[in-house]
Amino acid sequence: MSKLEEVKTIEASLDNLDVEFGANGEAGASEGDIRSEELAINFGPQHPSAHGVFRAIFHVDGEVITRIEPKIGYLHRCFEKIAENRTYTQFIPYTDRMDYVSSMLNNWAYVLTVEKLAGIEVPERAEYIRVIVGELQRIASHLVFLTTAGVETGATTPYMYYFDEREQILNLYERVCGARLTYNYMRIGGVSADLPEGWLEETKVFLKRLEKTMNETDRLLLGNYIFKKRMTGMVRFEAEDALKWGITGPSLRAAGVPYDVRKVDPYSVYPRFDFDVCVRHNCDNYDRAAIRSDEVRQSMRIIEQAIEQIPDGPVKAEGIPKAFKPEAGEAYGHVEASRGDLGFYIVSDGTTKPYRVKIQGPSFGNLQALPAMAEGSYFGDVILAFGTLDTVFGEVDR
């Protein structure tokens, strides 16, 4: 072998090296060539942070998520189809079982749409009662959120403090409608029963107690250095993406979009109350968590005003027959549920049963953004981000 050939061979082998190590000839310059093997992890449906029955395949490269394939449908109960075979009133208890953490607001969204469809005027006292129990429900739901956010970061003690407060709300509900989780309290044209005697005073006492606990426990959880370090700046999801993926509710407001159905498309007696739409601008895990605490305080403001203003009178509209038949037609109604914009689209064919009920649950919309959010983040942060979307699988699958 001549000298020239020898040099050429060496050069050729160096070229090959370039190919192996990427164009710049440095090791690791191109990620496509040198990488650790991707691991596919099955997450759920039985997993402590699956929030019900969520299943997903997590593709991880080390601790970094490269792709998520969500699989839903483990809790599908055909509610939309069932609705077509039940009378309008009979369907109310089914709505309880959609987002079972905030049943009252589901009730409300459904009866609101039916009332819109049939053009029913709801008595004023009933509207105020709806606002009070609805906002209590929002508080209860956000308290559950805060507990789970804590547990997912390993803080198990705030759990008990928040749950103790939620317990008080459930006690109040028990006195109003006899149930603690699935209330079936709202009726077409009002609510099933008037508030028991002394209930409003008890609620006032509870609000005082809640304020104290919130101030204290928020310092323990949201003000904690480790919690902030875990959550701040992690898994950012900008307003533009959030809108594109159809995120609603607190998760959207944490990205700086002041979209709240209570303000944008006011219903019931909300225009009479003075409250702010909570907005945060960092669009990270921390803001998505902390905004719920802000909203609890706004809900407390609304309840206080409603208790001041509540008039006497009937709690159910007169003259709604048992065989309730709305005119043929269609209506869409939505409320600001704890997790976002909860909409019902009901088509009536003039019989006692709806022709079609379409439910648009905020959890479903929020969950579909998860794969886009998660890409490139740490496994641990994605679990937290999934938690901050606050999905309830009864509502995702319905």
Added chain:
Amino acid sequence: MLSSAQLQEFANNYGIPLWGMDVSVALALGLLVFALCGIGVIVLVYMERKVAADFQLRYGPLHVGWHGSLQLIADMLKLLTKEDIFPKNADPWTFRLAPLVVFLAAFVGLLVMPVGPGLVVQDMNVGLIYVLAIPSIAVAGLIMSGFGSYNKYAMLGSLRSAAQMVSYEIPRALSVIGVVMIAGSAKLSSIVGAQGIWFIILQPLGFMVFLVSTLAEVNRTPFDLPETEAELVAGYSMEYGGMRFAFFLFGEYIALIAASALTVVLFLGGWHGPGPGFLAPVWFLIKMFAIIYLAMWIRWTLPRFRIDQVMDLGWKVLLPLSLLNILITGIVMLIL
């Protein structure tokens, strides 16, 4: 305790070879420490449950025995009657041995702890080095459990704990060098003897670094990453049930006892305390349980870090601080 002369006489009278005496005495002492460990675990589990309940507005165990004090016995009976589940595809020996390795690694650390003057199984000249080095074998046990289980979550959990324990070993070992410099010995009883003034006062920085890295070393919150249930479900102990799981639990609590005892020996004056001499072990236990209570307090108050934040803290904060501590100690000793 018997002196060696008495033992020799005893052996001669009964015609037992000397090595046999040594072995049986060692065995007896080992069993004694083992039994004490068992009692310690029972007390600790009960304490942990009651402390947690107190923090969380609950009662904790209440029904089995006086105020639920026999709850752990009931739990142990339950675990003993469980079926011994062996996952398909798991590596038989690695899987079976791992809980024992973790348990024994935690246990052997206690053998050199001087609980009172002369109250120690084996007072080694290199006791400190032994007690820092030997319990680290637990890492091997954790990795064995991760590899042996044939489970991805267990694997991730064990790799995390290995990374974490190995990185915290270094600041932990360096933070006690200041103590050795002042005491002039690595013998644990001499270190206690040298503490006319507790070393927590002479070595505040060393104590802080030691305490934080000890928490990480025994996998307690805020460093209990191997067991982050939000991500890894149960981490390395995922596939274990029944008594094998109980051994992991024992190992964890005994490691906590050993780590707290070491903290007391190194920084809190060991058995020193007011009152007559026979109170020495009592003082030791009081101090040890104070440290254990502190660990529980931290566990039930704080959230946990993320894995890379734990690594950052170990390498970028604790390691430089422990080196700085050595430097300061050296300069001060040179001046004085």
